[in-house]
Amino acid sequence: MAVDKNMNVLIVDDYKTMLRIIRNLLKQLGFNNVDEATDGSMALQMLRVGNYGLIISDWNMEPMTGLQLLREVRADAKLKSIPFIMVTAESKSENVIAAKEAGVSNYIVKPFNAETLKTKMSSVLGDFA
Amino acid sequence: MAAKGVDRDLELRLDAIRREHGDSVGVEKIAEVVRSMLDTMTGDLDGGDLKLFREVESLADYIHNAKAEIAALRPGEIKNEFIASATDELDAIVGATEAATNEIMDSAEHLEALAPMMDAEVAERMTEITTRIFEACTFQDITGQRITKVVRMLKEIEQRVENLVKAFGGEIESEGRKDKAIETDEDLLNGPQLPTSAADQAEIDRLLASFD
Incomplete structure (x- = not known):
C-alpha cells in the first residue's frame, strides 16, 4: 500500500532548532503536514485530539521524556498503533533495549542525515519515493 | 577512674x-x-x-x-569566580551557536524558496545542497546537549565546594567575584565578553570620542 504523504506527522523535541531541522527534512521527503511539540506531555495532549500517522520524538525532554511518551502511547487503545520513531543522542545499548521493550518502531541516533530518516520512515511506513 | x-x-x-x-x-x-x-x-x-x-x-x-x-586552594574563589565564569561562558556558547544555526537555516530556507524559479535539474541539485545544510545543522543540538551536561557537572562541583566551605564554618574565604587589577598586558586578554557585559560598537565609539 502506498504511503500517504498527506498524513499528519507529530515531531517532538525540546530544541526548537531540531524541530525546524526535522520539519525541513520531512518537507524535502514530501511530508508537509507536520505538527510540533516540545515535550512528551504536550505531545500526548496533541495526540489525544489529533489524528496522526507517525510520531518522531526525542528522548531527553522535561517534564515528560520521549520514553515516557512512548509508554503512554502504547498504553492508550486509540494511539497504540501509531508508528513511533525515537530520534536521540542516547546511543547506549541499554537505551535502545529500553525503547524496544517499550514498543518503539525504530530508533535514529543523532546526528543523522536525511537518508537515515528516509530509510527508518520507510521501514515503519512502507517504501515511498 | x-x-x-x-x-x-x-x-x-x-x-x-x-x-x-x-x-x-x-x-x-x-x-x-x-x-x-x-x-x-x-x-x-x-x-x-x-x-x-x-x-x-x-x-x-x-x-x-x-x-x-x-x-x-581558595575554594571560595573556585566557586564564585572560576566555576561561575565557566558556566556563563558555556551558556553563551549554546546561545551563540543556536542563533547562528537559525540564521544558517533561514538562508537555506530562502534558497529553497527559489527552487520553483529554476529549471528542474538545478532545483534538484539545490535541494540536495540545502538538505546537506539542514543535516549539518544537527551539530547544534548535540553540542548544546554536551555543553548542558558539562554545565550540570560544574554545578555539582560548585555545590560540593560550597559544602566544603560550610564545613569549615566560613573560616575559609568565600568572597564574590572581584575585578582583577590590570598589571600586565596579559591581564587585558579577556577574550570575548558575555552578551550581558559586552559593549556594542556604539558604546566603543562613544568611549573613543570621549578622548577627543
Whole structure:
C-alpha cells in the first residue's frame, strides 16, 4: 500500500532548532503536514485530539521524556498503533533495549542525515519515493 | 577512674558545641576539642593510653594541616569566580551557536524558496545542497546537549565546594567575584565578553570620542 504523504506527522523535541531541522527534512521527503511539540506531555495532549500517522520524538525532554511518551502511547487503545520513531543522542545499548521493550518502531541516533530518516520512515511506513 | 572523668568532660563539651552549632560543626572546632582534651588528660594516662592519644593528636594535626591546604586552594574563589565564569561562558556558547544555526537555516530556507524559479535539474541539485545544510545543522543540538551536561557537572562541583566551605564554618574565604587589577598586558586578554557585559560598537565609539 502506498504511503500517504498527506498524513499528519507529530515531531517532538525540546530544541526548537531540531524541530525546524526535522520539519525541513520531512518537507524535502514530501511530508508537509507536520505538527510540533516540545515535550512528551504536550505531545500526548496533541495526540489525544489529533489524528496522526507517525510520531518522531526525542528522548531527553522535561517534564515528560520521549520514553515516557512512548509508554503512554502504547498504553492508550486509540494511539497504540501509531508508528513511533525515537530520534536521540542516547546511543547506549541499554537505551535502545529500553525503547524496544517499550514498543518503539525504530530508533535514529543523532546526528543523522536525511537518508537515515528516509530509510527508518520507510521501514515503519512502507517504501515511498 | 580517669577515663570516666574524660567521658563526662567530653560529653559536656560536645553538648555545648551542639547547642552552639547544631549538627554542623567546623573542623577547627573538633581539632580544638581534641587538643584541649589531650592537654587535660596527659597526667592521668598510662603508656597504652598515651600511645592512643598521640595517634588522636596526630589526627588533629592532620585535620589542621588539611584545612590549611584546602584554604590555600581558595575554594571560595573556585566557586564564585572560576566555576561561575565557566558556566556563563558555556551558556553563551549554546546561545551563540543556536542563533547562528537559525540564521544558517533561514538562508537555506530562502534558497529553497527559489527552487520553483529554476529549471528542474538545478532545483534538484539545490535541494540536495540545502538538505546537506539542514543535516549539518544537527551539530547544534548535540553540542548544546554536551555543553548542558558539562554545565550540570560544574554545578555539582560548585555545590560540593560550597559544602566544603560550610564545613569549615566560613573560616575559609568565600568572597564574590572581584575585578582583577590590570598589571600586565596579559591581564587585558579577556577574550570575548558575555552578551550581558559586552559593549556594542556604539558604546566603543562613544568611549573613543570621549578622548577627543
